[in-house]
Amino acid sequence: MNITVALTFNERDAVSLLNWLARCNARLLRERPTLPLLYSTSVVYGREEEETWSDFIQLLAQGWEDCDALAAARAGELLARGWRALSPRDPGYAAARAAGLTSIPAEVALTTSVRPGEHGLYHCIVRYLVAGTVWFDDPSARLGMLEERLDGRQCHERIVTRVRLAGLRRAPDAHRNPHARRPRRRESA
Numbered sequence: 097m098n099i100t101v102a103l104t105f106n107e108r109d110a111v112s113l114l115n116w117l118a119r120c121n122a123r124l125l126r127e128r129p130t131l132p133l134l135y136s137t138s139v140v141y142g143r144e145e146e147e148t149w150s151d152f153i154q155l156l157a158q159g160w161e162d163c164d165a166l167a168a169a170r171a172g173e174l175l176a177r178g179w180r181a182l183s184p185r186d187p188g189y190a191a192a193r194a195a196g197l198t199s200i201p202a203e204v205a206l207t208t209s210v211r212p213g214e215h216g217l218y219h220c221i222v223r224y225l226v227a228g229t230v231w232f233d234d235p236s237a238r239l240g241m242l243e244e245r246l247d248g249r250q251c252h253e254r255i256v257t258r259v260r261l262a263g264l265r266r267a268p269d270a271h272r273n274p275h276a277r278r279p280r281r282r283e284s285a
Contacts, residue, residue: 107206107218114149114168114204114220121152121172131156133181134169134235141166141241166235167204167220174202174224186233186248188226201225205232207255221255232256 103109125131131152142160150158150165152172161169173181178199179192192200202224208217222233232255237246246254 107208110218111204111206114164115171117149117151117165117168118171118175118202118204121169122175124152125173125176133173133177134166135183135238139166139239141236141239163220163236163241164204166239167222170222170233170235171202171204171224174200174222183248187231187252188224188229189248191227191229195227197226221251 101113134152134155137156138159139155140160142162144162148161148165149168150161152169155161155165155169170181176199178197179189179195181200182189182192184190188200202222204220205223207219207221219234219236222235224231224233232252233248234241234246234251234255237251237254238248239245
């Protein structure tokens with residue numbers, strides 16, 4: 097089924113909708129534990145002519161998506177599968193596994209590049225929290241957006257060192273708990 101939502105673009109609203117999709121993906125993954133993890137599938141990054149946000153099952157059926165659905169899928173699997181959604185090459189893996197995290201706080205975040213008088217260039221990534229440290233992942237970079245495929249550590253380092261991080265310093269869902277301790281952001285692992 098296709099559902100079309102037409103709205104005036106607003107970054108905050110777009111991120112809110114993508115995180116709703118991430119939570120729907122988490123529910124799907126919990127209900128269907130035999131579904132594979134995103135990085136163990138043949139799903140690849142692809143550019144869209146018309147914007148479509150697919151849930152995890154539609155993403156698998158289609159075989160490709162752009163940054164928004166890929167980030168919502170990755171955030172969903174971290175929420176649903178915890179440390180099992182990470183590989184040993186992913187930042188935070190050892191701490192998440194040692195703690196036995198069955199769910200990792202994760203969310204879709206935007207990296208935005210806007211030049212004065214021009215439209216913005218938006219890219220969706222994933223921000224997640226393990227043992228008080230914020231980590232970043234870029235499913236698009238790992239699934240073919242770039243000529244080289246990056247692993248989890250390379251994605252994190254690239255995001256931290258090459259992307260303007262305005263607004264990306266807080267932990268996932270920190271806005272919901274103003275008394276939460278502010279986590280450290282790792283510059284490199």
